Structures are given as structure tokens and as C-alpha cells.
């Protein structure tokens with residue numbers, strides 16, 4: 529997959545392109561990662577990328593031309609059909625389904641805004657879709673773009689160790705994750721649940737599924753609404769509630 533970002537702060541993206549699983553994917557060439565700074569496409573001495581809003585009001589708006597030229601440069605570098613996404617508080621909510629969908633694309637161009645946003649005519653002429661990562665106010669689109677990059681790269685074949693880990697990623701099957709433990713077996717008087725030390729893999733599988741179901745119901749009941757529970761899951765959830773005196 530080819531990814532290009534259009535941003536005034538390209539150096540921010542090192543967080544995903546130079547570290548961890550995503551950094552390794554870039555290093556291995558599973559993903560190519562480029563960036564284009566609209567400031568490099570300005571033609572005035574002050575390299576102006578923003579201007580005051582028509583109609584007045586606070587803040588500044590990003591000018592069309594530098595963005596459009598940066599996007600054109602990105603298009604020129606990528607495979608012909610690139611999906612162009614603008615990260616925006618006005619966008620549709622990014623989720624796992626969208627990450628899976630974007631992972632099918634041959635190339636992605638992610639446009640991150642600053643200031644109050646971009647001239648609407650840029651959106652009309654260049655952007656295929658707008659994505660938000662949630663209902664809170666960020667200082668720009670870069671962090672949101674990195675969230676999208678990380679979630680999408682993880683879904684590419686060959687990126688994660690054994691394929692199963694992507695499937696086991698409980699968001700993939702709509703549940704929150706179970707608790708995790710590692711050495712020591714007792715830490716400051718707190719012991720690891722015996723079941724995990726039992727070596728009984730079926731018992732461990734059931735315990736983990738019970739915990740995932742119970743925690744999902746307690747913390748994110750909305751995730752269970754769209755999900756039919758198997759007979760085993762219903763049984764385990766009932767057990768969890770008994771154990772928690774729910």
C-alpha cells in the first residue's frame with residue numbers, strides 16, 4: 529500500500545512511520561510513506577498557507593492553492609487511483625469497519641488541516657471523504673491521520689506476526705479484550721488467576737471469553753447491541769454476572 533500525507537507538520541508522522549509495527553511495515557516496504565507540505569507550494573515571500581475567513585469570525589482558513597498543489601504532488605507519486613481523505617471534525621466517525629475498507633485501497637492520500645479548517649472549495653474539488661476520530665477538539669488533523677494510518681497498516685496482510693493476532697484483536701469480533709497477565713505470578717500480594725496457570729487451554733479460552741463478554745457488557749453495552757451471542761457466550765455472560773453479583 530502507498531500512503532501519502534499532506535500536512536504542515538510532516539515531521540509529526542515519524543511517530544507511526546518510524547516506530548513499532550507500523551514503522552517495521554514501512555521499513556520492510558509493505559507500505560510506502562510519503563509526505564507533502566502545502567507550505568512548499570506557496571509563491572509569496574512569507575510562504576502563506578492561511579488567510580482570514582470571508583464573512584469574518586475568529587481564526588484563519590487554509591488557502592486552496594497550496595493544498596491543491598500538495599495533493600497534486602501526492603497524486604503524481606502514488607498509484608493512479610488514490611483515495612483522498614480529509615481528516616475533519618465534520619467527518620464520519622472512523623471505526624474498525626472503515627479501517628478494513630481503507631486497507632483494501634491501493635493508495636491513500638490523507639489531508640490534515642490546521643487552523644479552523646480548509647476552504648470548502650478544496651473539499652469539493654479534491655476530497656473523496658471526510659473522517660473524524662471522535663467528538664473532542666484536537667489542534668489539527670495530524671493526530672487523527674496517524675490514528676487512521678496505524679489502524680489501516682495493522683490490517684494489511686503480513687504486517688502482524690501470525691495472521692491470527694489481527695483476528696484475535698477483539699475489536700475484530702466486537703468485544704473488549706480480556707485481562708492480561710505476565711510474570712511474576714504474585715506482585716505486591718496480587719496473584720494471577722489460577723486458571724491462567726492451569727495449562728488447560730479450553731478452560732483458559734472459556735475464561736478469557738467470559739471476561740471479554742462481561743467487561744463488554746459492563747463498560748460498553750452498546751457493543752453488545754449489534755451482536756448475537758452464541759449459546760456458549762450467553763452461558764458465560766450469565767456466569768460472569770453471577771460471579772460479579774451483577
Ligand SMILES: O=C(NCc1ccc(CNCc2ncc[nH]2)cc1)c1csc2nc[nH]c(=O)c12
Nearest residue numbers: 615616617644660661662664665666668669672
Ligand atoms: O482537524 C481536526 N481538528 C482541528 C479543528 C478543531 C476544531 C475546529 C473548530 N471547529 C469549530 C466548530 N466545531 C463545531 C462547530 N464549530 C476546527 C478544526 C480534526 C480532524 S479529524 C478530528 N477528529 C476529532 N477531532 C478533531 O478535532 C479532528
